[in-house]
Amino acid sequence: xxxxxxxxxxxxxxxxxxxxxxxxxxxxxxxxxxxxxxxxxxxxxxxxxxxxxxxxxxxxxxxxxxxxxxxxxxxxxxxxxxxxxxxxxxxxxxxxxxxxxxxxxxxxxxxxxxxxxxxxxxxxxxxxxxxxxxxxxxxxxxxxxxxxxxxxxxxxxxxxxxxxxxxxxxxxxxxxxxxxxxxxxxxxxxxxxxxxxxxxxxxxxxxxxxxxxxxxxxxxxxxxxxxxxxxxxxxxxxxxxxxxxxxxxxxxxxxxxxxxxxxxxxxxxxxxxxxxxxxxxxxxxxxxxxxxxxxxxxxxxxxxxxxxxxxxxxxxxxxxxxxxx
Amino acid sequence: xxxxxxxxxxxxxxxxxxxxxxxxxxxxxxxxxxxxxxxxxxxxxxxxxxxxxxxxxxxxxxxxxxxxxxxxxxxxxxxxxxxxxxxxxxxxxxxxxxxxxxxxxxxxxxxxxxxxxxxxxxxxxxxxxxxxxxxxxxxxxxxxxxxxxxxxxxxxxxxxxxxxxxxxxxxxxxxxxxxxxxxxxxxxxxxxxxxxxxxxxxxxxxxxxxxxxxxxxxxxxxxxxxxxxxxxxxxxxxxxxxxxxxxxxxxxxxxxxxxxxxxxxxxxxxxxxxxxxxxxxxxxxxxxxxxxxxxxxxxxxxxxxxxxxxxxxxxxxxxxxxxxxxx
Numbered sequence: 089x090x091x092x093x094x095x096x097x098x099x100x101x102x103x104x105x106x107x108x109x110x111x112x113x114x115x116x117x118x119x120x121x122x123x124x125x126x127x128x129x130x131x132x133x134x135x136x137x138x139x140x141x142x143x144x145x146x147x148x149x150x151x152x153x154x155x156x157x158x159x160x161x162x163x164x165x166x167x168x169x170x171x172x173x174x175x176x177x178x179x180x181x182x183x184x185x186x187x188x189x190x191x192x193x194x195x196x197x198x199x200x201x202x203x204x205x206x207x208x209x210x211x212x213x214x215x216x217x218x219x220x221x222x223x224x225x226x227x228x229x230x231x232x233x234x235x236x237x238x239x240x241x242x243x244x245x246x247x248x249x250x251x252x253x254x255x256x257x258x259x260x261x262x263x264x265x266x267x268x269x270x271x272x273x274x275x276x277x278x279x280x281x282x283x284x285x286x287x288x289x290x291x292x293x294x295x296x297x298x299x300x301x302x303x304x305x306x307x308x309x310x311x312x313x314x315x316x317x318x319x320x321x322x323x324x325x326x327x328x329x330x331x332x333x334x335x336x337x338x339x340x341x342x343x344x345x346x347x348x349x350x351x352x353x354x355x356x357x358x359x360x361x362x363x364x365x366x367x368x369x370x371x372x373x374x375x376x377x378x379x380x381x382x383x384x385x386x387x388x389x390x391x392x393x394x395x396x397x398x399x400x401x402x403x404x405x406x407x408x409x410x411x412x413x
Numbered sequence: 414x415x416x417x418x419x420x421x422x423x424x425x426x427x428x429x430x431x432x433x434x435x436x437x438x439x440x441x442x443x444x445x446x447x448x449x450x451x452x453x454x455x456x457x458x459x460x461x462x463x464x465x466x467x468x469x470x471x472x473x474x475x476x477x478x479x480x481x482x483x484x485x486x487x488x489x490x491x492x493x494x495x496x497x498x499x500x501x502x503x504x505x506x507x508x509x510x511x512x513x514x515x516x517x518x519x520x521x522x523x524x525x526x527x528x529x530x531x532x533x534x535x536x537x538x539x540x541x542x543x544x545x546x547x548x549x550x551x552x553x554x555x556x557x558x559x560x561x562x563x564x565x566x567x568x569x570x571x572x573x574x575x576x577x578x579x580x581x582x583x584x585x586x587x588x589x590x591x592x593x594x595x596x597x598x599x600x601x602x603x604x605x606x607x608x609x610x611x612x613x614x615x616x617x618x619x620x621x622x623x624x625x626x627x628x629x630x631x632x633x634x635x636x637x638x639x640x641x642x643x644x645x646x647x648x649x650x651x652x653x654x655x656x657x658x659x660x661x662x663x664x665x666x667x668x669x670x671x672x673x674x675x676x677x678x679x680x681x682x683x684x685x686x687x688x689x690x691x692x693x694x695x696x697x698x699x700x701x702x703x704x705x706x707x708x709x710x711x712x713x714x715x716x717x718x719x720x721x722x723x724x725x726x727x728x729x730x731x732x733x734x735x736x737x738x739x740x
Contacts, residue, residue, distance in 0.1 A: 144536055191725045197535055198479050202676045203724050209669060210714035217711065338543050345540045379558055382551025389544030390526050393537055 099352075106258050110251045119250040119322075124363035125257030126318045129264055131343040131358050133311025136268060138341075139349045140277065141304035142284030143192065147204030148312045149337030150211035153327075155181040155313025156320040157215070157222060160327035163230035174260070174317045181313020182306045189305025193298050208337035212329050227328025230320070249324075257318050264311060265352065271307065280304055312340070346392055348399025357400035361392075427731045431688065438695065442579075449579040451702040452695060457585040459694020460592040465647040465664075465671035466678070466686035467596065468640040473680045475616040475636040476531050478538040482545035484668025486522075486641050487648035488661060489549050490515040492557055494649055495565055495659055504566045508649060512642045519641025523634045531633075553661045567655040588650045595646045596687060599639065612636060647671075669713055670697070676720045679730025688732070 110118045134148050155177035162168040162176050188207065195203055215222035222228065271277060279300045282290040287297050320327045339362040347358030366385055396403050442449035465483060472480045480486075490511050497507040522545065530537045557563065569587035573580050603609035614622035615632035623629045651667055652659060674693045678685025693716055700712065723731065 138536060144539070146539070191721070194728045195724060198473060198477060198680055199676070199724060199728060201479055201535070201539060202672055202680075203721055205672065206717035206721055210717045213711060213714040338546075341536075342540055342543065345536060379551045379554035382547050383555060384551075386544045386546070386548025386551055389547065390541050393541050393544065394526065394529050397533060397537075 102352075102356075103262070110254045115250050118254050120364060120367055122250065122254035122257045122322065124359045125254065125261045126315050126322070127339075127343055127359035127363040128261045128355060129257075129318070130312045130315035130340050131347055131355050131362075132261075132265060132268055133308040133315070134340050134344045135308075135347060135349070135355060136272070136280075136311070137304050137308035138344055140272060140280040140284060141301055143301060143304065144197070144201050145204040145305075145308075146201050146341055147188075147207035147211075147337050148308065148340050149332050149334065150204075150207045151181045151185060151309040151312035152316030152319060152336060152340075153212050153332035154184050154309075155316030156327045156332065157228060157316075158313065159317035160228040160230050160320050160325060161221070163325060164228055170256070170321065174314055177313040177317035178310045181316070182310035184313075185306040185309025186302055188309070189302035192305060193301055205334075205337075208334050212332045212334075215329055223327070225329065227326050227330075230325030230327075253318075253322055256321065260314060260318065264314065268311075276300070276303070342389055346396075346399050348396075348401030348403075351401035351404060353404055354399055354401030430731070434692065446578045447702065448699075449577075451698045453579070453581055453585055455695030455698035456691060457588045457694070458698065459674075459691035460589050461647050461651045461667060461690070462670045462674045462694050463687035463690025464592045464595060464643050464650070465667060466674035466690045467599070467683055468643040468647070469671060469675045470678075470680060470683050470686040471599075471636055471640045471643070473675070474683075475612070475633050476527070476538070478527075478531065478535060478542070479672075479680075480640070481539065481542040481668075482549060483542075483640065483644055484664035484671070485546050485549040485553075486515070486518065487644035487651075487667075488664040489553055490518070490641070490645040491565070491648035491652055491664075492553055492659065492661075494645075495557075495563055498566055504568055508568075511649065512645050515645035516638040516642040520634045520638040522641075523637035527637065528630065528633070550661065557659075558661055563659040564657075565649075565652050565659065568649070568653045569655075571655050582654075584653045584655065588653050591650055591653075592646060595643060599643065600683075602639075608635070666713065670694075670716065673716045673720045676730055677723055679733030682730065682732035685730055685732025689730075 109121060113121065130148065130152060133151075134145065137143050137145055137148075158177045158180040159173035162173045168176070188204075192200055192203065215224055215227070272280070279290070279295045282293065282295050283297050283300050283304075290297050316332070319331055323331065343358035343362040345358075346361045347354040365388065366381060392399075398405065438452050442452050465487060468483055468487075469480060472478060472483070493514055494507045494511040497510055498504060502510065526541055526545070527538065530541050567584075569584040572583040574583070574586075575581075601609075603613060611622070611627045612632045612635060614625070614627050615629040616636070619629045622632075647667070648664060651657075651663065657663075670693050671690065674689035675686050676689075677692060678687070678689030696719075697712060697716065700715070727733070
């Protein structure tokens with residue numbers, strides 16, 4: 089997402105690989121790579137906030153929750169098609185992001201981290217309070233009537249559905265990636281970077297810091313909202329509290345850090361890191377159970393932060409300059 | 414950019430709030446034995462929150478980072494204390510040993526994983542502490558998670574006193590005394606010793622301190638050690654009740670309330686952290702006692718809603734001084 093799109097050939101190769109992959113992988117692995125697509129969207133969104141406007145958020149899981157619940161409720165109450173559900177998730181999460189972004193203007197650094205952490209803890213607890221509308225601990229189940237996305241049905245829990253979900257997640261990811269590129273390459277992206285690098289200089293140059301910081305929160309929240317809606321589709325249309333725990337917010341932050349700043353491959357690596365690693369390492373013989381997996385995962389997170397200062401994107405940039413030299 | 418301390422008109426409001434709160438609690442306690450019971454319980458719990466919040470503040474002051482692993486570190490050291498008692502030490506022999514081990518662990522962590530990233534960015538350091546959180550959680554679950562029902566020997570016994578019809582457990586008083594003692598030790602260290610002066614200098618003006626011959630890196634490591642030791646006290650005292658059992662998740666909610674306490678009091682203020690902890694502890698027990706509509710699950714969101722309001726009204730916490738940035 090620098091000022092130019094990634095090289096067309098590498099984009100084409102990636103598109104072909106992603107299109108062929110579900111026909112080579114087992115059903116479960118297709119599901120996992122589909123989840124990576126969902127993480128890709130969310131980390132792309134968080135990257136806009138942390139990477140481009142320089143604000144920290146430990147609470148973007150809350151926006152995924154907002155998007156996911158919006159999609160499920162739209163389907164339950166209005167029998168919307170998937171695409172309308174996703175658009176609504178985008179819109180509602182965008183507004184929620186703006187609402188959070190406004191008070192966040194007064195906070196920075198560690199205080200912003202704490203406030204967004206509060207969000208990650210509080211928002212998923214709300215369904216327990218308004219049980220009729222938000223479904224309480226049981227969650228919200230989408231309409232059982234078949235919903236349609238441009239004529240495609242929403243199939244029941246069959247082998248086909250994972251492949252279908254995979255396609256939906258990665259198609260959405262592609263659209264949103266191009267969208268992010270379009271936003272960030274122009275005036276808005278330039279303003280974001282100016283705010284990140286020096287607020288005082290931005291004000292002096294006539295950039296309205298408040299407007300752009302809030303907008304950054306809104307856009308990144310909207311992306312996470314769409315990812316949340318897809319996460320709900322992956323659960324056959326059920327939105328529940330268990331999907332949107334604090335751990336999800338932390339995973340997004342870890343993914344964004346592993347990704348580094350604004351590169352397609354970096355975000356892919358970050359999404360794969362948080363989407364695949366916790367699942368794969370449980371099958372490694374030495375590690376054994378889920379606790380051993382936590383040990384490996386935690387150690388790897390620390391290790392990546394120690395050895396890759398610029399995340400995966402930074403590593404790529406270094407490799408590229410090595411090759412050129 | 415030089416930072417100037419501006420005169421703070423909010424300090425009077427904060428002072429009035431605290432005095433008002435104290436009077437409210439005192440009058441309520443004299444008026445109703447139930448209220449007194451909730452207050453005493455809340456003070457004991459609040460002391461635990463306060464000492465963990467103080468650990469967070471110590472690290473924040475020195476490195477401007479929030480340590481997400483602080484609670485899990487305290488949990489780990491409490492399990493180490495359990496192991497020591499299994500090996501035959503009595504509770505009060507294991508206590509100082511555990512605090513010393515915690516101090517060492519804190520220092521080692523600062524040197525090995527925090528020091529390499531601390532100058533890079535706040536986000537990088539926060540993520541390392543998140544990684545530590547997962548790592549420690551995994552280790553403790555691996556070692557002790559499957560062992561079933563674990564209990565520490567009782568620190569203060571089962572006894573209780575009857576004060577004017579109010580039943581006060583001995584462990585409430587014991588918790589308050591132990592935490593207060595550890596706070597006094599920390600305060601004396603920072604206020605009256607050369608080491609404390611050097612640590613404050615290293616936190617406030619690292620470059621100048623280093624020019625004056627202070628070994629800033631060593632001071633930061635000692636700071637992490639101190640914070641871990643305070644956390645160990647918080648963990649042990651949280652398990653001081655003779656009715657509680659050890660569980661690898663027991664510090665997670667304590668950490669959340671300690672965050673709330675630190676944000677409420679202001680991340681820069683040690684006094685604020687302790688007062689914030691007490692306020693959250695008492696508020697929590699009073700809410701459970703008198704407002705049954707707020708279920709156990711909703712306590713955390715509720716206290717955080719409070720924190721968000723405080724932060725929006727006064728972005729540096731109740732005790733924080735307004736920072737003026739000179740361009």
